[in-house]
Amino acid sequence: MYPVTRLRRLRRTPFLREMVRETEVKAADLIMPYFVCPGSGVRNPIASMPGNFQLSIDQLVEEVRDLVTNTGVRSILLFGIPEEKDETGEVACSHHAIVPRAIKALREAKLEVLIVADVCNCEYTTHGHCGTLVDGEVDNDLTVATLARQSQTLAEAGADVIAPSDMMDGRVAAIRQALDEGGFSQLPIMAYSAKFASAFYGPFRDAAESAPKFGDRSSYQMDPANSNEALREVEQDILEGADMVMVKPALSYLDVIRRVKDNFNIPIVAYNVSGEFSMVKAAAANGWIDEQRMIREILTSIKRAGADVIITYHAREFGLG
Numbered sequence: 001m002y003p004v005t006r007l008r009r010l011r012r013t014p015f016l017r018e019m020v021r022e023t024e025v026k027a028a029d030l031i032m033p034y035f036v037c038p039g040s041g042v043r044n045p046i047a048s049m050p051g052n053f054q055l056s057i058d059q060l061v062e063e064v065r066d067l068v069t070n071t072g073v074r075s076i077l078l079f080g081i082p083e084e085k086d087e088t089g090e091v092a093c094s095h096h097a098i099v100p101r102a103i104k105a106l107r108e109a110k111l112e113v114l115i116v117a118d119v120c121n122c123e124y125t126t127h128g129h130c131g132t133l134v135d136g137e138v139d140n141d142l143t144v145a146t147l148a149r150q151s152q153t154l155a156e157a158g159a160d161v162i163a164p165s166d167m168m169d170g171r172v173a174a175i176r177q178a179l180d181e182g183g184f185s186q187l188p189i190m191a192y193s194a195k196f197a198s199a200f201y202g203p204f205r206d207a208a209e210s211a212p213k214f215g216d217r218s219s220y221q222m223d224p225a226n227s228n229e230a231l232r233e234v235e236q237d238i239l240e241g242a243d244m245v246m247v248k249p250a251l252s253y254l255d256v257i258r259r260v261k262d263n264f265n266i267p268i269v270a271y272n273v274s275g276e277f278s279m280v281k282a283a284a285a286n287g288w289i290d291e292q293r294m295i296r297e298i299l300t301s302i303k304r305a306g307a308d309v310i311i312t313y314h315a316r317e318f319g320l321g
């Protein structure tokens with residue numbers, strides 16, 4: 001007890017503080033998302049996500065080359081903006097679809113990068129929902145079948161990790177089976193397990209052109225009020241064969257990350273989503289905050305909560321230091 005105990009003693013110098021620091025974010029913990037679009041020479045700025053672009057495949061290759069050469073970030077997450085959409089997202093199951101082509105180009109460029117492929121239908125459906133509609137509702141089992149085919153295509157193109165973000169029931173098991181049957185039993189699944197129906201996805205939907213044309217995603221993504229249910233989602237995905245589980249968004253759900261950490265022994269990914277990123281950028285543009293300090297504090301809090309890996313649009317600038 002004070003005065004014998006004085007907690008300030010270990011805060012007095014930078015060396016002491018560094019010695020007792022409990023949490024450290026490294027560039028290698030981070031995954032940088034990219035949006036790939038048709039065409040060539042395209043770098044279309046995303047207004048609500050400053051510093052992010054819709055990139056054609058040639059530009060994506062150059063961006064990723066710069067990332068792995070200059071930042072220490074080794075992993076990317078790919079989203080596609082297709083030439084054409086259809087009713088079911090079947091367009092994404094073709095080898096000529098935008099993301100499989102991008103993955104092949106990255107492989108041909110021999111970049112040393114871990115490619116995580118997001119699996120979902122919302123970017124590929126005319127209505128913007130994450131699956132196949134039957135009587136105005138997203139049909140779970142029809143959707144799962146398309147997700148399994150999309151996953152197999154991404155694996156064949158050369159993806160390193162398959163990351164389903166759709167929130168259908170049973171999709172991890174179906175994807176695992178499709179991958180195994182296709183000869184990809186070694187390919188890990190990063191499941192978006194506890195994905196909440198969140199207002200923080202707003203800027204992403206501009207970037208990916210994936211906003212639902214009617215209604216919202218509350219019948220498949222989770223209610224932000226629930227964390228017991230998040231543990232059930234995580235448990236289901238682990239039982240179905242997920243190799244990593246994700247909590248998304250991150251900042252308003254740090255308690256969920258911590259509960260998952262305390263209850264399961266599996267790598268945890270947190271997604272520091274577009275709205276979380278854009279709020280920081282907007283405040284910084286107004287000169288209201290110290291941006292670099294705030295980014296470090298945010299990423300540290302996510303790791304401290306229990307995340308092992310963080311998907312973040314700040315990855316590149318964090319890696320540049």
Ligand code: PBG
Nearest residue numbers: 120122165200201204273274275
């Ligand atoms: C696709 C998907 C979304 C995000 C990642 N994958 C959007 C959504 O569910 O509407 C959001 C990512 C972000 O906001 O940064 N289903």
